[in-house]
Amino acid sequence: MSKYILKRVMISLATLLVILFILFLMLSLMPGSPFNDEKLTAAQKALLYAKYGLDQPFMVRFVKYVTAMMRGDLGVSYLINKNLAVSKMVEPRLLVSIRIGFQAMVVGTVFGLILGILAAIYHNTWIDTLCSVISIIGVSVPSYVFALGLAYFVGFKLNWFPILYNAAKVDSSMVMPTIALSLFPVANIARFTRSEMIDVLSSDYILLVQSKGVKENQLILHHALRNTLIPIITIMGPLLVGLLTGSMVVEKIFAIPGIGSLMVQGITNNDYNVTIACAFIYSAMYIVTMLVVDILYGVIDPRIRVAKGAN
Amino acid sequence: MTVETKDIDFTADDFTFAQQGEKLIDKNYKASSYAKDVWANFRKNKGAVFGAVVIIVIIVMAIIGPMISGHTYKSIIIQHADLPPRIPGLEKLGIFNGVEKGVNVYQKKGFSDIYYWFGTDTQGRDLFTRVWQGTRISLLIALSAVLIDIFIGMVYGLISGYFGGKVDMVMQRIAEILNGIPTLVVVTLLGLILPQGIASVIFALMITGWIGMEHIARAQVLKLKESEYILASKTLGAKDFAIIFKDILPNIFGQLIIMSMFSVPNAIFTESFLSFVGLGIQPPMASLGSLISEGYKSLTVYPYMITSAIIVLALLMLSFNLFADGLRDAFDPKMKRM
Numbered sequence: 001m002s003k004y005i006l007k008r009v010m011i012s013l014a015t016l017l018v019i020l021f022i023l024f025l026m027l028s029l030m031p032g033s034p035f036n037d038e039k040l041t042a043a044q045k046a047l048l049y050a051k052y053g054l055d056q057p058f059m060v061r062f063v064k065y066v067t068a069m070m071r072g073d074l075g076v077s078y079l080i081n082k083n084l085a086v087s088k089m090v091e092p093r094l095l096v097s098i099r100i101g102f103q104a105m106v107v108g109t110v111f112g113l114i115l116g117i118l119a120a121i122y123h124n125t126w127i128d129t130l131c132s133v134i135s136i137i138g139v140s141v142p143s144y145v146f147a148l149g150l151a152y153f154v155g156f157k158l159n160w161f162p163i164l165y166n167a168a169k170v171d172s173s174m175v176m177p178t179i180a181l182s183l184f185p186v187a188n189i190a191r192f193t194r195s196e197m198i199d200v201l202s203s204d205y206i207l208l209v210q211s212k213g214v215k216e217n218q219l220i221l222h223h224a225l226r227n228t229l230i231p232i233i234t235i236m237g238p239l240l241v242g243l244l245t246g247s248m249v250v251e252k253i254f255a256i257p258g259i260g261s262l263m264v265q266g267i268t269n270n271d272y273n274v275t276i277a278c279a280f281i282y283s284a285m286y287i288v289t290m291l292v293v294d295i296l297y298g299v300i301d302p303r304i305r306v307a308k309g310a311n
Numbered sequence: 312m313t314v315e316t317k318d319i320d321f322t323a324d325d326f327t328f329a330q331q332g333e334k335l336i337d338k339n340y341k342a343s344s345y346a347k348d349v350w351a352n353f354r355k356n357k358g359a360v361f362g363a364v365v366i367i368v369i370i371v372m373a374i375i376g377p378m379i380s381g382h383t384y385k386s387i388i389i390q391h392a393d394l395p396p397r398i399p400g401l402e403k404l405g406i407f408n409g410v411e412k413g414v415n416v417y418q419k420k421g422f423s424d425i426y427y428w429f430g431t432d433t434q435g436r437d438l439f440t441r442v443w444q445g446t447r448i449s450l451l452i453a454l455s456a457v458l459i460d461i462f463i464g465m466v467y468g469l470i471s472g473y474f475g476g477k478v479d480m481v482m483q484r485i486a487e488i489l490n491g492i493p494t495l496v497v498v499t500l501l502g503l504i505l506p507q508g509i510a511s512v513i514f515a516l517m518i519t520g521w522i523g524m525e526h527i528a529r530a531q532v533l534k535l536k537e538s539e540y541i542l543a544s545k546t547l548g549a550k551d552f553a554i555i556f557k558d559i560l561p562n563i564f565g566q567l568i569i570m571s572m573f574s575v576p577n578a579i580f581t582e583s584f585l586s587f588v589g590l591g592i593q594p595p596m597a598s599l600g601s602l603i604s605e606g607y608k609s610l611t612v613y614p615y616m617i618t619s620a621i622i623v624l625a626l627l628m629l630s631f632n633l634f635a636d637g638l639r640d641a642f643d644p645k646m647k648r649m
Contacts, residue, residue, distance in 0.1 A: 015484065019491050136358070140629035142580050144587055145621050148607055156611050249587060253607070264588060283491045290487075 005295055012291045017066075019283045020276075024062050027272050052078065065276075075273035080265055086277045090259065094281065097251070097258035101243050103178040108185025108239070113232075115186065116193025117220065123198055131190055138187020144249040147180035151253060164255040177254050181246050185239045192235055196228040230297070237293040241286050352641035359637020362630035369627055373450055376443025380428060384436065384444040385595035391425070391435035395615050398428050429619040433609060441597040442619050448509060448598040449579045449627060455513045456520055456578030460571035464521030468528025473536055473555050479529075490522045498585055509598075512582050512591050520578060527570050531563040569642055572635035576628040583624055599624040 040048070049055040053064065065075065074086040081089060119131035155163035155176060165173045200206065201224055209223050248260030259278055266274030343351070353359055377384060394416055417425065429438035471482040498515040505511045535541065536559065544558050579599075585591035586600030594601070599620050606617030 011484070015488050015491060018488050022488070022492065136629065136632060140576065140632050141625050142583065142628070144584065145603070145625060148603070148610065148617065148621070152610055152614065249584060252588060264590075267590075279492070286491050 004298065008291055008294055012287050016280075016284060016287055019287075020066065020280055021062065023276050023279050023283075024065070025058075027276060028058055028061075052076070074277045077271055077274050079269045079271045080262075080274060086273045089262065089274065090277055090281065093257055093259045093262050096256060097247055097260065100174055100177050100181065100250075100256070100258070101240075101247055103174065104181035104243055105185060105240065107178060108182040109189055109236075111182070112186045112189025113193055115190035117197055117225070117228075119190065119194040120197030120201060121220065128194075131194060135187040135191040135194075138183045139191070141183070143180055143184055143246040144253060146183050147177070147250050147253045150176050150180050165257065173254070173256075177250050177256060180250050180253075181243055184242055184246060188235060188239055189232060192232050193228060196231055197224060200224045200227050233293060233296055237289050240289045244282055244285060349641045353637055356637040356640060358633040359641070362633030362637065365626055365630040366634060369446060369623065369630070370450060373443050373446040376446070377440045380437055380439045382427075382437035382440050384440045384597055386436065388431075388435040390420070391427070391431050394420075394425075394427050394431045394435075395613070396428060396430040396438075396619075397426050430613075430615050432605060432616055433613075436595075438602075438616065438619055441602060442599070442623055445592075445597040445599040445602050445620065446623055446627070448592060448596075449582060449624070451509065452512065452516070452578050452582045453575045453631070456516055456574050457568075457571045459513075459517050459521050460524040460574050461568070463517060464524030464571075465528045465567055467521065468525040469532055469555050469560065471525070472529035472532030473551065473559070475533075486522055486525055489519055492519070494519050494581060494585075498590055507590065507593055508596065509582075509592060512585055515585075516578055516581065520574065520581070523574060523577075524567070524571055528563070528567055531566065532559055535559050535562060565642060569635065569639045572631065572638060575635070576631045579624075579628055579631070599627075 046055070053061060056064075068075065072087060074090065076083050077086055077089060115131045115134065119128045122128055151163050154160050161175050162169060162173050163176075165177075206219070206224060209219055214223070244260075247258060248264070250256070251258040251260045252264075259281060263275060263278035263282070265271070266278055397417055427437055427439065429442055432438055432441070467482065467486070471479050471486075494515055497518050498511055501511040501514050505514060532555075541554060541558060544554050549558070582591055582598060583600030583603065586598045587604040589604065592598040592601050602620035603617055603624070606613075606620060610617055
């Protein structure tokens with residue numbers, strides 16, 4: 001098992017390095033520069049390029065960037081906050097983004113599981129139908145449309161929570177973004193849990209457990225849920241990635257100072273270091289999620305561990 | 312206990328055919344062909360039928376919609392700005408009558424015989440035309456998503472799965488890396504090289520949009536490639552690519568097409584999301600995403616500007632989801648869990 005984990009970690013690290021290289025390559029092939037103030041003369045531009053090391057060959061810059069990154073240095077911003085270290089800009093925003101993403105995932109998983117389990121237990125009743133309707137709507141309605149709806153009805157009409165992010169009232173500002181983001185995971189997890197749970201509940205070993213007179217609560221939580229969870233873990237990865245994308249728009253709608261809005265800012269301003277840092281963080285989150293899912297899968301289901309160990 | 316035995320000689324006369332000369336046909340339960348079976352299964356699924364009908368209606372509206380209102384999607388009439396929806400006939404019923412917050416905006420501005428069915432935006436452009444024009448873009452994206460799935464994702468998955476070993480390892484790593492770069496980054500960077508708009512969105516889909524299909528195609532090949540008929544083909548000397556495209560592909564093509572329907576809502580979402588952030592379709596062109604993005608700026612003042620685009624987008628995605636679900640269940644109930 002540890003050999004397998006080690007192998008997976010090495011592959012993930014290599015993947016990350018390649019992604020970083022591609023990002024770097026794309027940005028340097030891109031026309032435009034961070035210094036396109038018309039007042040700058042060619043000589044001044046050359047000075048600026050030399051100051052930030054942008055005049056050096058591509059590979060030199062790449063190696064320098066990677067070695068600096070190992071020390072946690074992500075370079076400085078050229079435009080958005082002139083000469084401020086990118087790591088300083090990213091840190092507070094990352095915390096905000098991670099917090100919202102984490103809350104949405106927790107809310108999504110808990111409610112999704114509850115909905116799915118209820119729908120499976122009360123299969124073919126109105127509870128089941130309700131669950132199906134919620135999940136099909138949740139899958140179909142884009143998170144930003146839902147966020148706009150929340151902002152209009154709950155934020156503007158009812159005025160329960162602030163529409164725009166308010167640094168003074170962080171907790172209440174985060175309620176609506178969290179709900180908006182969690183709709184997609186709720187819908188997906190509910191759908192999956194329902195179909196898995198129905199499958200598990202009709203299997204022979206559940207019949208045996210029932211015939212031994214185990215109470216229903218224990219039957220569901222102890223015997224059925226564990227087998228239901230295995231396939232659900234596989235969809236957690238894609239869901240988290242979906243959250244990352246969704247967070248970009250939700251951040252825009254609720255004016256949240258998160259990592260997504262910073263990346264859009266970096267891209268539109270040609271601020272290379274900011275763009276690379278944000279894009280890289282997104283990719284890293286994705287790769288790490290996939291890695292964790294893969295390993296968790298092996299931990300939960302011994303059959304996979306055996307099969308993969310054999311390779 | 313002893314068993315009595317008796318010798319009997321059987322002759323041909325001892326046997327008669329039970330039903331000689333008549334054909335027995337089951338008249339109670341008719342045989343149904345595969346197509347009939349599928350159709351019956353599909354029709355039973357109310358959601359899927361609803362989805363199919365809505366998709367057809369939306370396609371028809373996308374074709375004729377921009378032509379029937381008498382306005383073009385980009386003509387700006389600044390005097391007609393901010394008009395709420397008004398539809399002849401329905402206005403007498405008290406809905407779509409151009410009244411906003413108790414004031415009939417049309418009467419106030421003196422436009423007695425002007426009708427904007429979905430209202431106008433802040434620059435006086437007809438929203439009805441713009442919404443259907445935007446729907447065209449979404450449908451175009453949907454079509455390209457399916458084509459990309461088939462021509463890139465499916466072929467990639469087939470080759471990766473069939474050859475296995477080192478080829479598979481390298482191809483899977485490449486797919487993983489492509490998948491690891493956020494779509495938003497890809498599109499923006501492409502948008503700086505290509506003109507920002509529909510081309511860069513489609514290009515972005517070409518880079519990352521087919522990974523899901525690739526996984527499915529690969530899994531299907533892995534299942535099939537060990538079967539006996541493939542072995543027979545190999546023994547007879549068939550070339551690898553002939554086996555992939557002539558022996559394996561026809562067996563899984565139907566399932567893969569159905570699975571590609573699932574990437575349609577995803578692609579539509581990606582486009583609308585990119586346009587919403589301002590990286591997709593640029594004005595004066597309209598897409599559902601850019602309409603929502605424009606409408607959202609005046610959401611609290613003129614909520615009707617965003618409503619029509621949101622409803623069409625949500626209906627479109629909902630219908631494609633329901634339709635794909637129904638299609639999959641109808642064709643192959645076993646695939647329900649994939």
